[in-house]
Amino acid sequence: MKLLFFGTKSYDRKSFEQELKDYPSIKVDFTETNLTPMTAALARGYDAVCAFVNADISAMTLEVLRGLGVGLVLMRCAGFDAVNVDFAKSLGMRVTRVPAYSPEAIAEHAMGLALTANRRIHKGYNRVRENNFSLAGLVGETLHGKTAGIVGTGRIGAALCRICKGFGMTVLGADLYPNQALVDVEHVVDEYVEYDELYRRADLISLHAFLNEDSYHMINDETIAQMKDGVIFVNTGRGGLVDTEALIRGILSGKIGAAGLDVYEEENPNVYQDRAGEVIDSPTARLCSFPNVVLTSHQAFFTHEALSQIARVTLDNALAFENGTDFVERSVVC
Template sequence: MKILFYGTASYDKDSFTKELKDYPDVKIDFTETNLTPMTAPLARGYDAVCAFVNADCGAMTLEILSGFGVKLVLMRCAGFDAVNVEVAKDLGMKVTRVPAYSPEAIAEHAMGLALCANRRIHKGYIRVRENNFDLTGLVGVTLHGKTAGIIGTGRIGAALCRICKGFGMYVIGADLYPNQKLIDEEHVVDEYVDIKDGKVDYDSLYARADLISLHAFLNEESYHMINDDSISKMKDGVIFVNTARGALVDSNALIRGIRAGKIGAAGLDVYEEENANVYQDREDEILGSSITARFCSFPNVVMTSHQAFFTKEALGEIARVTLDNAQAFAHGTDFVPRSVVC
């Protein structure tokens, strides 16, 4: 099994090389180039390609890969928004992902963003570095006793529920498929909002939550679920966090909400405009009128670049699951559970 690994960073090479010793039938060649229609021909002679969330695995890329005999696309991430799944099916290509590599890491990062944005830790750090010890403009709110609204209570959302409960918060969950164990056994969710006619009553959560964190899947129904209307229903000064998918949020609506004071603090690890920026060094560029620059102009917004997963434990799990799937494809054995996209 020969794999071309696109978009290689030093930590990717380190984590995969470390695990490769247990997969003698798998050979990986690494390239820093990301996967696009223009770079797909580099995969000539390979059995599979490995790509990340910021790759372009659209119809043209897949058709080119298929033309060169590539039969397997290994996404080393949980999301597969970048893949045109229907085209992959038509071409007879297998697409796999890493369904859950470190839910706790992402949940911890979400709370870190919430704390940093709420207490203006990033601003305080910069001030102290400049010998400015003034506290003006750095006031936040105490989370203990407040209400957390967790949208999506899968493995990541559940991990954040546990963290919020540890902070002494009242936790409201919103999920089309509520996890009753989080209420009855773990006691980390105090209640779920109602489901009416197959739809989650998010309005109830918006109206009550002091902290809202997104952990929902991105699909046609959830696209821009956070918009002008939903923001208008939130409490004034709400702390908002998104470590899920950028397109869950209408960025311009969020900017309006921040300017109006409805959003008291925001922590963003993902956002709609991120694909051009993710894992790129653009220090010498002027971003102009970009949404990124506008978010960064607000003192109550903290942004990271798709970093929530980024722990040693998560990188190791990503490597193992990806290589397990490559080996399974080569040997005709079962893939890792829940990892097959098509």
């Protein structure tokens, strides 16, 4: 089994090589080049490719891969919106993902973003480094006793519900498929409500929904207008869930009092790239200029435990493909 690993970073290589000793039949070659229609030809002679959320696995990419004999696309992430799944299926290719590599890591990062943006921790840190000990402009809100609204209560959303409940918050959930056990058994969700009601009642809103045609730009001018003045807003889901220009308008108007973002619409050219020497004129750059906004570069998952789990599930799926056995549960896309 020969696997070409696209978009390699040092931590990817380290985590996969640590696990490869348990998979002697799988040979992995690593390239820093990302997977696109132009680079797919590098996979000549390989049985499978491994890619991340910022790859371009369009119909053209898949067509090249299939023509080279590649039969498996291993996404080392939970999302698969970078893949033209229907076209892959039509070509007889298999696509897998890692459905839940560390829900707690992402939930913890979401709360970290909320706390940092709300209490202006990033601004305070930078001031003290410059011997400025003023507190002007750093006041935030106490979360204890407030209401958290969790949009999407799958494994990640559920983990954040538990964290918010530990903070002494009332927790509202909104989900097309409510997990009633979070209410009746764990008692970490006080009640499930419709999305509009959650927007109206929550002091902290965190997004953990899937991105599809129905959820695209679910946060827009209309939904932001329904929110409380000064709401704390967090997105560690997908950038496309939020209309960035509407978010900026909400911040400027004061409707959104603090925002913590690990994902954003235009992230693909930026994710995991060092662009420090460039002048970037974009909505993202504008968001970075606001003192009540904190952005990170799609790093919510980034813990040692998560990297190990990603490697093991990905390699388990590669082994299953080689042996013709079942893939890891819930990991098969097509």
